[in-house]
Amino acid sequence: MEKQTRKTKKIDAASDVSRAIVKFRISDAVMMFILVILCATCILPFIHLAAKSISNNNYVLAKQIFLLPKGITFDAYSSIFKDGSLVYSMGYSVVITLVFTALGMLSCVCAAYPLSKKRLEGRNIFTFLLMFPMYFGAGLIPSYLLYYRLNLLDTPWVLILPLIYSPYNMLIMKTYFQSNIPISLEESAFLDGATNFQILFKIALPLSKPILATISLFYAVGRWNSYADNKYFIRTDQLKLIQYKLYQMVSSATEAQTISLSEAANVTSTPEVLQAAAIMFVTIPIICVYPFLQKYFVKGVMIGAIKG
């Protein structure tokens, strides 16, 4: 501990010196300029699409929309809401993601906590059994046939069950348990007659809130963002997650976009505007929440990089 504080002091001292000696120079301006340009590439595409999605068709067709909307209208969004299929998928995807995350956390804790105990007999064998699938998978077709035999194809469960146990997440959680739960604390609880479950619920889990938050976000964002298994295993439209819905609506290189909203939606917007609105509809929730999630993610990356 002492060493660490001394080290940080040193760094502070160094940066103080640099602050005092080095004035704002051209090199600073150049570096900040580079960063601003890169940030622009991350933001401007979304501002452009947002502007397009609430602009009047005529301006869009005249190619006059850049970063600001012209002739503001929310027609595209109201047709998305009238059609209802994207809204439905959004709700459905939220439910699937929540169930997936809850079950994922359960299986992750159930694997990581026992394996974090060095005294556990058979620990190496269990660790091997639970890690091996990360390095060698059976592949698409054998998995497909397996899910077929398990009657999982074209059910929501095929999007949940096969992936709730994740060796990668388990490893991160195990590492955290090993390095952050003092053994002495556990030993004294043991001497007081506490059982493993009691130690887990009263000591280990309350001490591990940061990693629990991090891993649940890994699960949630991972499930929310991927769509390949929808494409492989799901046929029924109602059972497809929103990412795959969006993929089917817009991911096509052709100029003339056909966008599939029902007649009831009373579409008056051009495909381009509608497409922009659909993209924004799916993207906005992520853009709104990620600034709050990123610090947990950074933590997970750091632990994953060290490993035990």
Place this chain on the structure above:
Amino acid sequence: MENKGTKYKFKDRMKIAVKRDWQLYIMLLLPLLLVFIFNYAAYPGLRMVFMDYKPAKGYDGSEWVGFETFQKIFKDVDFRRSLRNSIVFNLLDLLVSFPVPIVLALILNEIRFPRFKKVTQTILYLPHFLSWVIIGSVAYAIFRPNSGVVNIVLQNMGLIDQGIPFLTEKWHWAVSYLLINVWQGMGWGTIIYLAAITSVDGELYEAAMIDGAGRWKRMWHITLPGIKGTIVTLLIMNLGRVMGSNFERLDVFGNTQVREFQYQLAIYIYEKGLGGGRFSMSTAVGLFQSLVGLMLVLLADKTAKKLGEDGLI
């Protein structure tokens, strides 16, 4: 002699272990059950690579053909093309995507306005949180040859006469495909390097400054050598992954005009298998890919450890 002793102890040890830790073993049942049902139960299915598997006949009815499937895939032009594309594009990915986060981390480290730095970092992390579907649909929307905003702006500025087919002509596609990956990973990739930089001894900078070393010299002679270990480890790890292919990334950027380059192993496996019903061939390619991939990862791990870095396994 000693063997007998340990054997005797083994029984006792088991008894103690079960008595003390039975609750832990019960917990382990859930993940074990999951991997056995969803991972290990799929492994026997791999025997179809030695069969001429027909979905209608199943495993029992299909004919055993030995190594014929492997001979078939190595003669298959589609497979060769997908293998070539996978390796070439993965190496190119490494070449263009790997250095960017290092340079960005060095730049971020030099920024002396904490607010500016924090906001920049947050914005640069954004693409990491977006799905390939969103990235793909945004890219198609803004890069379209006639109505995409990028081409419109370039035309308005008089730089080009005709729209550039960023995603619909194979050479342009190759560049876009690689650069979009750089864009997606650049911010997030800095995290590990920035962490490594904070552990570089501050005294070194002080000493260098007293000796009159400027900013670039300090970057080159102190910061970079300080994070060399991290760079080497990550490079080796990434080299271990040159056989991989990301289905979603390829799929969202796929279209008929760029098939020649976009046709990589993940696409082959999907199209031959679920699309074309050639289950044995698809599975054989998948097996080939994961075995070579596994070997490369193990090799990478060994190399990293030999160089005195932390391994990955």
